[in-house]
Amino acid sequence: NSEMLAVSFDEKKNVYRANQLLKIFNCAESIKDNPTESLPNLPKKLLRTSKYLEHPIFNSYHSETEMLRYLKRLEDKDVALNRSMIALGSCTMKLNAVAEMIPISWREFAEPHPFVPVEQMEGFRTLFTDLKNWLRTITGFSGVSLQPNAGAQGEYAGLMVIRKYHLERGEKNRNVCLIPSSAHGTNPASAQMVGMKVVVINCDKEGNVDFEDLKKKTELHSENLGALMVTYPSTHGVFEEKISEICELIHKHGGQVYMDGANLNALVGIAKPGNFGPDVCHINLHKTFCIPHGGGGPGMGPIACKKHLEIYLPTHPVVKDCGPATGIGAVSAAPWGSSSILSISWMYIKMMGSEGLRLATQIAILNANYVAYKLKDHFPILYKGSKGNVAHECIIDIRTIKNETGITEEDIAKRLIDFGFHAPTMSWPVPGTMMIEPTESESLSELDRFCDTLIKIKSEIDKIKSGKYDKDDNPIKNAPHTDLELASNEWHHKYSREEAAYPSEFLRSNKFWPPVARINNVYGDKNLFCTCPSMDEFKEDAA
Structure with a gap:
């Protein structure tokens, strides 16, 4: 206001920079290198009394080499898009190309405060205008x-x-x-x-x-x-x-x-x-x-x-x-x-152009229909249009399998981990189903690998149904299998280690080892809960 100027600093600024700013405003005072200022305006009940950052992980890696290796170990525990397709329905887990991501690391995009005077940010203004115009054209809205x-x-x-x-x-x-x-x-x-x-x-x-x-x-x-x-x-x-x-x-x-x-x-x-x-x-x-x-x-x-x-x-x-x-x-x-990340979408649209965007949509729809067609003889496709096609995703029905064998959509999801795949969306929007959205990012070979994996799991389900696999002790109910379990001297299951870890040939050259075996989901469900009401509750209220 007319009497006071407030300035905020991020964690990268130091006392030297603060004193430079004071000199610019011709202030006689300066900040000491080791300030011991108290903050009496903070309520005492909100002040931290406990220690923090005590876990060894916060004080174990002191060089870039060590840090890189630590991050790589963390990455190896996860199934990400750099390993295999993520077929989460209604999530559109498409490629985030490196070329699109690079600009967010530029200080011109990363550092400006959201309230910086707009006349100082003409580049951002141009980006906003371009994006708005492109989205108007794409959606047909005003x-x-x-x-x-x-x-x-x-x-x-x-x-x-x-x-x-x-x-x-x-x-x-x-x-x-x-x-x-x-x-x-x-x-x-x-x-x-x-x-x-x-x-x-x-x-x-x-x-x-x-x-x-x-x-x-x-x-x-x-x-x-x-x-x-x-x-x-x-x-x-x-x-x-x-x-x-x-x-x-x-x-x-x-x-x-x-x-x-x-x-x-x-x-x-x-x-x-x-x-x-x-x-x-x-x-x-x-x-x-x-x-x-x-x-x-x-x-x-x-x-x-x-x-x-x-x-x-x-x-x-x-x-x-x-x-x-x-x-x-x-x-x-x-x-x-979140304006700093808008450059990603700007880059995507700019590089794709109108023809590229249309082609991406066509391939996304084609991929979903390819998956639906390849799986239809093994898993029922729950919904189709009047001409027998789906849109950009499809829902496979697991409910009959569950009634006949006891194998659930969750069991199939866990077994997919043994094959190195992230599970599709489970039990939504229909309980007892899996929703698959391959996006346009996946090649024909990856789609085939994913479909062949589900077909292979279906053959394992058929073995449970026929009695060849035990109803409770089988590769699906016990999935996923860790390397420690497979390397153990003891193996008490009614199926082989090979059937557990290498059910398909491609896994011999490209194997993901899950970091943990199956967890107790029931315990997790009992100790975590969602406060979002279901659609059925709204239905009852309306009635």
């Missing part, structure tokens, strides 16, 4: 905000935009949000956070939104209908063939359509959400546009919207021109979210 930090935050921001749209029209009663039962769990959570009442819409046996149930509940809540949240392609791995009719129905009854962009990797370059009905959607830059998202982040979930909602996009109290003055306010602490 307005874009880069502020939301994640997909769920994008949902929240999009629904807040819709909520303000209704309020500005004098329709504060429009607080009902229709959500299909196949939705991501964050959908109902976001709706409740903006003060909306969740009403669940059923899905039909093909995995689509049950149009008759949607029509019935839309008419029932017509007067108070605020929004529909719909994922396209659906979380069931199929394209909603009535998506335009669904949007028209909601608009007819005064509602807005929020499209969950989690599966945008099946649309880029082929279809634009802004052209087939939705009013607003979020875009997962950490999935579709290559920002890494393993290990908890960071993510970016920009939202895009039609012209009539553009004036309600997020703004910020510190950097005034990051959004419209009539916007919903800030949804993130920083005006452009």
Whole structure:
């Protein structure tokens, strides 16, 4: 303010730099090299009294050589994309190319404070403008905000935009949000956070939104209908063939359509959400546009919207021109979210170009259908479109196998580790299933290796069914197998060490050894819990 200037320092600055700054402002005082300043403004109950960083790991590696070897040992304990494909459904674990990642290490991107005067950051301004324009072109929408930090935050921001749209029209009663039962769990959570009442819409046996149930509940809540949240392609791995009719129905009854962009990797370059009905959607830059998202982040979930909602996009109290003055306010602490990682998506789009982006989508869909076709005689494919195809992912059904043999989707996931593969998404969105999304990053040989592995596991399941393998003591129920277990003098299982560790020939030249055997999941489940309510609970509330 007019009387005080506040300055913040990061951990890399030292007393010398602080004194330089004081000299610039012509201060007579300076900071001593070994300051012993007290901080009386900190509450005593918040001050740490215990010791910290006492584990030997924090004081064991004193050279780059030692540190590199330590990090390599940690890496060898993990199944990552540099070892094999990660087929997590609805996660889009595609390649994060080195060329895309390099700029985030540049100080020009890594060091600026989020509130730095914009006139000093013209390069960032150019990056923001390019990204917004490209995302407008890709989605077919009019307005874009880069502020939301994640997909769920994008949902929240999009629904807040819709909520303000209704309020500005004098329709504060429009607080009902229709959500299909196949939705991501964050959908109902976001709706409740903006003060909306969740009403669940059923899905039909093909995995689509049950149009008759949607029509019935839309008419029932017509007067108070605020929004529909719909994922396209659906979380069931199929394209909603009535998506335009669904949007028209909601608009007819005064509602807005929020499209969950989690599966945008099946649309880029082929279809634009802004052209087939939705009013607003979020875009997962950490999935579709290559920002890494393993290990908890960071993510970016920009939202895009039609012209009539553009004036309600997020703004910020510190950097005034990051959004419209009539916007919903800030949804993130920083005006452009995690801006330092936006260069990754900028690089991806710039290098791919429009033709490359379209080809990537086509290959992603082709790969998913190849996997579905190759596995269909061994595992039922739960949902398909009217022409027998899937979108960018497919769901294999394990429930019959479980009933006949006792082998669960979790057992199959554990056995995949013996083959060096990360498991697909388990029991979501349908319990007792596995959802597979190969992305466009995988070659035909890797797809074959993955499919052949699942087929091999299915042959082991058949041996359990026929009685050749013991129902309880078999390679699947005891997976994964560690090197210590295999090297032990004692082996008490009813199958061989070779069947445990080398069930396929390719493992002899490319073997991943899991660092731990199977853990007690039941104990873990009992001691950790999720507070997110299931879709069924919302269903009961609506009834």
